[in-house]
Amino acid sequence: MKKTYLIAALLLLSLKAFSQGSPDYGAGMKFNLNEDGSKYLRVxxxxxxxxxxNSDRPLDGNGNEQADLDFSVRRARVLMYAQINKDFLILTHFGLNSLNADSMSPTGKGDGSQLFLHDVWAQYSLGKDHALGGGLHYWNGISRLNNQSTLNIMTLDNQRQAWATLGLSDQFARHIGMYAKGAFGKFQYRVAINSASNSNLQATAVPVNGGAATYTGSRLLGSKEAGKTYSGYFEYGFLDAESNFLPYKVGTYLGTKKVFNVGAGFFSHPNGAVIANGSGVLSGEDVSVFGLDAFYDVPVGTQGAALTAYALYQNSDYGKNYRLGTTYETGSMIHGHVGYVIPGKSKTRFQPYISYDDRKIDALNDNATQLGIGANAFFSGHHSKLTLEYQTLKYATNKAVNTITLQAMIYL
Incomplete structure (x- = not known):
């Protein structure tokens, strides 16, 4: 019997995987541990x-000009999950991000070239439609984009400001804590209570007297006052129901489903930010982010045409006049993108798209705008694709930054 299971597992590895838009793959790289497949491991x-x-790259650390063309491993990941019975599930996800010539190390032991845990969580089912879980997890609040899967993004990459807590209160968009998720018919929910990270992108920052806030509440005020975060995302699906078995939201279904969802979500970190008055006395400011969004993805006509559209309004309050680089700021944002799968009988499919967002920056009393124009070439759904995108970012009065990126992706 064990030999039979081993042969079945090898066949599954060689014949099957799963993604939107490709009928060539079944249930994925899946090891069935019993005859009916209710106990399994998927990889x-x-x-x-x-x-x-990018012709506008800044000078390097030695004052030298950098090359216009750069290569990187944007993502390299392995995700595994196992269902040992209908009540229990465990998931582990590890990998690296943005490995390039600057972050490589001579022997692969430097920080930039190291694998790290993205997720590791365990879950207990509360009946058919609800579950509780805990660990380092991705059951986030705010919006669909803050729960985006990186396997099936429609644009080249996710809208960066939508990952609104990445590196501020979490580890690469994942918090350690407890979550609950489930569905009541066409209404889905996910809520979480988590611990806030002490070692973040402002790990050594302190607020200037009378100046802007810093995201340092947990470190400077202590975990009793500023050590917990709260989040939730709630959505209603008017057409086909989406799976919420895993937390990762699909970017485009390529015409394989009819989906129209509206959602709203939040993130709250009491005393997450800190300000100092003119005398240097510290006090906390609550961090709050709210999102409202809509997602529409349907087949159009015949021969595989499909339309994907998404819109997001996000309001972010990180404290008084908060701003960190060109990524985070107290203010608001409107983002939208739309893509169209061109009809055709060929297995190779093309999907041109456009994205645009406008951000209001309270600290500068100014805006940032970003435009992306690109196209996907799908050779086997999301399992094998090329993406070419031109992007221009104009941040307040800064000179516009223009980039052209070609991405090759393989997913098994």
Whole structure:
């Protein structure tokens, strides 16, 4: 019997995987541990390789000009999950991000070239439609984009400001804590209570007297006052129901489903930010992010045409006049993108798209705008695709930054 299971597992590995838009793959790289498949281990692996042209790269650390063309491993990941019975599930997800010539190390032991845990969580089912879980998890709040899967993004990459807590209160968009998720008919929910990270992108920052806030509440005020975060995302599906078995939201179904969802979500970190008055006395400010969004993805006509559209309004309050680089700021944002799968009988499919967002920056009393124009070439759904995108970012009065990126992706 064990030999039979081993042979079946090898056949599954050689014949099956799963993704939107490709009928060539079944249930994925899945090891069935019993005859009816109710006990199993599934393995997913993917890599995204970038070649990027940018004629406006800043000088390097030695004051030298940098090359216009750069190559990187944008993502290299392995995700595994196992269902040992209908009540219990465990998931582990590890990999690396943005490995390039600057982050490589001579022997692969430097920080930039190391694998790290993205997710590791366990879950207990509360009947058919609800579950509780805990660990380092991705059951986030705010919006669909803050729960985006990187396997099936429609644009080249996710809208960066939508990952609104990445590196501020979490580890790469994952918090450690407890979550609950489920569905009441066409209404889905996910809520979580988590611990806030002490070692974040502002790990050594302190607020200037009378100046802007810093995201340092947990470190400077202590975990009793500023150590917990709260989040939730709630959505209603008017057409086909989406799976919420895993937390990762699909970017485009390529015409394989009819989906129209509206959602709303939040993130709250009491005393997450800190300000200092003119005398240097510290006080906490609550961090709050709210999102409202809509997702529409349907087949159009015949021969495989499909339309994908998404819109998001996000309001972010990180404290008084908060701003960190060109990524985070107290203010608001409107984002939208739309793509169209061109009809045709060929297995290779093409999907041109456009994205645009406008951000209001309270600290500068100014805006940032970003435009992306690109196209996907799907050779086997999301399992094998090329993406080419031109992007321009104008941040307040800064000179516009223009990039052209070609991405090659394989997903098994």
């Amino acid at each position: 997913i692996s993917w890599a995204q390789i970038w070649g990027q042209y």
